[in-house]
Amino acid sequence: MSQxxxxxxxxxxxxxxxxYDRLLNTIGAWTLALLWAAPLLYAIWTxxxxxxxxxxxxLFAPITLENFEKAWAAAPFARYFLNTTLLxxxxxxxxxxxxxxxxxxxxxxxxxxxxxLFALVLLQLLVMPDILIVENYKMIRTLGLIDTIAAxxxxxxxxxxxxxxxRQTFKTIPMELDEAARVEGASPLGVLWRVYVPxxxxxxxxxxxxxxxxxxxxxxxxxxxxNSVETRPVTVGxxxxxxxxxxxxxxxxxxxxxxxSGPLLIAFLLxxxxxxxxxxxxxxx
Amino acid sequence: xxxIFKSVTLAxxxxxxxxxTLASAQAVELEFYFPVAVGGKAAQTIxxxxxxYMEQHPDVEIDAIYAGSYQDTVSKALTAARGxxxxxxxxxxxxxxxxxxxxxxxxAFDDIANSAEDKEWLNSFYxxxxxxxxxxxxxxxxxxxxxxxxxYWNKEAFAEAGLDPEKAPANWDEMVEFGQKLVKKDENGNxxxxxxxxxxxxxxxxxxxxxxxxxxxxLANSDGNQTNFDDPKVVEALQYLVDLxxxxxxxxxxxxxxxxxxxxxxxxxxxxMWTSTGNLTNVRDNAPFDFGVAMLPANxxxxxxxxxxNFYIFKDSTDEQKEASVDFVKWITAPKQxxxxxxxxxxxxxxxxxxxxxxxxxxxxxxxxxxxxxEQLEHAVAELSTYQNxxxxxxFNDALHAAITGEQSPEEALKDAQxxxxxxxxxxx
Numbered sequence: 001m002s003q004x005x006x007x008x009x010x011x012x013x014x015x016x017x018x019x020y021d022r023l024l025n026t027i028g029a030w031t032l033a034l035l036w037a038a039p040l041l042y043a044i045w046t047x048x049x050x051x052x053x054x055x056x057x058x059l060f061a062p063i064t065l066e067n068f069e070k071a072w073a074a075a076p077f078a079r080y081f082l083n084t085t086l087l088x089x090x091x092x093x094x095x096x097x098x099x100x101x102x103x104x105x106x107x108x109x110x111x112x113x114x115x116x117l118f119a120l121v122l123l124q125l126l127v128m129p130d131i132l133i134v135e136n137y138k139m140i141r142t143l144g145l146i147d148t149i150a151a152x153x154x155x156x157x158x159x160x161x162x163x164x165x166x167r168q169t170f171k172t173i174p175m176e177l178d179e180a181a182r183v184e185g186a187s188p189l190g191v192l193w194r195v196y197v198p199x200x201x202x203x204x205x206x207x208x209x210x211x212x213x214x215x216x217x218x219x220x221x222x223x224x225x226x227n228s229v230e231t232r233p234v235t236v237g238x239x240x241x242x243x244x245x246x247x248x249x250x251x252x253x254x255x256x257x258x259x260x261s262g263p264l265l266i267a268f269l270l271x272x273x274x275x276x277x278x279x280x281x282x283x284x285x
Numbered sequence: 286x287x288x289i290f291k292s293v294t295l296a297x298x299x300x301x302x303x304x305x306t307l308a309s310a311q312a313v314e315l316e317f318y319f320p321v322a323v324g325g326k327a328a329q330t331i332x333x334x335x336x337x338y339m340e341q342h343p344d345v346e347i348d349a350i351y352a353g354s355y356q357d358t359v360s361k362a363l364t365a366a367r368g369x370x371x372x373x374x375x376x377x378x379x380x381x382x383x384x385x386x387x388x389x390x391x392x393a394f395d396d397i398a399n400s401a402e403d404k405e406w407l408n409s410f411y412x413x414x415x416x417x418x419x420x421x422x423x424x425x426x427x428x429x430x431x432x433x434x435x436x437y438w439n440k441e442a443f444a445e446a447g448l449d450p451e452k453a454p455a456n457w458d459e460m461v462e463f464g465q466k467l468v469k470k471d472e473n474g475n476x477x478x479x480x481x482x483x484x485x486x487x488x489x490x491x492x493x494x495x496x497x498x499x500x501x502x503x504l505a506n507s508d509g510n511q512t513n514f515d516d517p518k519v520v521e522a523l524q525y526l527v528d529l530x531x532x533x534x535x536x537x538x539x540x541x542x543x544x545x546x547x548x549x550x551x552x553x554x555x556x557x558m559w560t561s562t563g564n565l566t567n568v569r570d571n572a573p574f575d576f577g578v579a580m581l582p583a584n585x586x587x588x589x590x591x592x593x594x595n596f597y598i599f600k601d602s603t604d605e606q607k608e609a610s611v612d613f614v615k616w617i618t619a620p621k622q623x624x625x626x627x628x629x630x631x632x633x634x635x636x637x638x639x640x641x642x643x644x645x646x647x648x649x650x651x652x653x654x655x656x657x658x659x660e661q662l663e664h665a666v667a668e669l670s671t672y673q674n675x676x677x678x679x680x681f682n683d684a685l686h687a688a689i690t691g692e693q694s695p696e697e698a699l700k701d702a703q704x705x706x707x708x709x710x711x712x713x714x
Contacts, residue, residue, distance in 0.1 A: 137368030224361045227350045248544035
């Protein structure tokens with residue numbers, strides 16, 4: 001490349017072109033970022049100001065926490081937060097264990113019917129979970145688990161997406177490392193634990209983020225399978241603000257939304273660098 | 286908590302058994318799903334009412350379960366019923382009656398309660414509400430959280446525009462005429478105050494049904510298998526709605542949000558609005574000006590749809606549970622409880638007797654606007670409800686949106702909608 005840029009004229013032309021590219025890139029990135037952030041910024045603005053300023057922007061509008069007080073009092077959110085935290089933790093642990101073992105089997109062992117079984121796992125990716133609600137309900141009822149936190153999580157633990165993602169990651173890990181560990185006398189599970197899992201860390205992080213945010217936001221299934229305050233997640237608490245027969249109070253809704261998505265947003269901002277890197281690594285490989 | 290409560294009742298009933306004072310040891314347990322569609326204290330009021338009932342009836346234990354919006358509640362109830370674990374009773378939209386019958390998950394009230402006294406009870410509600418609750422000579426729903434759309438107007442804006450602040454438009458022409466006087470523009474020609482606001486987002490068919498009823502046409506038959514979407518009178522009603530924005534310029538063009546309509550009214554963005562009586566309490570608390578409530582304007586006749594939810598009793602329960610459910614429904618829709626519910630939420634008390642209670646009389650004396658809904662019931666008709674209700678209303682809503690946004694002429698849009706509805710409903714004739 002540097003050899004072709006002998007004349008100063010060519011150099012400056014290239015630079016102009018690069019700047020133009022970069023400019024477009026920057027403008028594009030900013031536009032997308034602003035579009036993405038606009039609802040969030042609006043939510044923050046309305047949540048901290050009295051309802052009268054929902055539709056009028058006034059820089060000196062009084063700041064208030066009243067909306068948060070109202071939202072917090074509208075439903076037992078403390079309990080709901082606890083339930084959601086338990087739920088996403090349980091699902092994540094279940095998914096990590098099940099998906100790791102299944103992915104390892106599909107990636108590194110040959111056994112009769114393995115391709116067929118893997119095709120079945122992939123098939124799960126094509127089926128919308130909502131279609132299975134009635135079947136899942138029947139199964140949970142047979143297990144006698146209706147109205148428990150476990151019931152919300154169980155259908156999601158054997159995740160086809162997780163198995164697929166981890167299998168692909170495990171396949172990229174050089175066989176030499178595997179063999180070296182075996183020569184040292186590691187058992188198959190030992191190899192998994194000492195070689196595969198540590199090397200797949202970025203994938204775990206990326207998948208964990210997707211899983212947690214998905215289940216944090218899940219609404220319909222938890223609503224259907226649970227009945228009591230002791231088991232319901234925050235999204236159910238949030239839904240009482242969607243009162244269509246009377247008017248919608250945007251300031252309170254936005255306060256409630258910020259409150260319920262707050263922990264996720266904060267976690268994402270704190271670990272942003274790690275997340276972005278894991279996505280890059282998990283994706284590039 | 287629930288299990289503790291259960292074991293306490295168990296222990297208590299065991300003790301009672303040993304004393305030989307109670308004939309039936311096991312309390313009847315009922316699961317009751319309810320949706321919440323108004324802000325404020327609706328959920329709390331329901332829980333208070335069920336608790337009061339349980340105190341008075343120690344042999345019945347009701348688990349009142351919040352089930353989300355109307356749509357969520359019907360999903361939850363149908364899933365539970367298909368999964369073999371239905372609730373004993375639930376409040377679900379009155380328009381979902383045909384769906385619930387088709388799924389074969391509910392029983393008619395007359396099948397459980399058929400004494401002379403029960404018949405009298407079934408006849409004690411406003412007929413307008415019962416239109417959506419009965420089919421084939423049987424009563425499947427008991428009206429509970431029912432509403433009807435009314436016209437709210439800003440008296441101050443009326444006075445400012447030189448109109449009589451105490452008089453709402455009585456008919457379609459007057460609404461246009463008043464609207465034209467009420468429209469205010471700033472120096473750039475932008476409208477700062479519209480004449481009227483008829484929201485059209487989400488479920489436009491409901492308010493539009495006000496217009497069709499006023500134009501003397503019914504959208505669907507009572508068997509729920511025939512629609513009249515392309516009737517010339519329906520087309521005329523839709524043309525009127527479209528004209529409000531395009532020809533008369535008294536209403537903002539395009540789709541108008543349902544949820545932000547009260548807000549627009551409070552902020553003087555519009556001088557009149559059409560919306561549910563479920564908004565009464567909200568408007569009373571938040572309107573910074575004197576407001577009036579009136580029946581929707583008339584054309585050929587007065588008219589409005591009813592709306593909201595009914596009590597349904599589910600099939601797959603013991604006879605004991607069904608009887609207990611009917612008893613509970615009787616109690617909660619009885620005048621005293623119905624009045625309490627109506628005052629807390631703004632829903633229309635479903636029986637004339639409820640309006641005769643002292644509490645309700647005191648309430649309307651203080652807040653006469655609440656009476657308008659009751660008076661309008663005389664002119665009200667059943668909300669659009671058919672078999673395959675969700676699909677049919679979706680088709681109809683899409684047609685209304687196409688006409689409102691100008692994609693299709695009202696006539697074309699409604700012809701298409703009728704053809705699609707015919708294809709679906711042909712199986713049910």
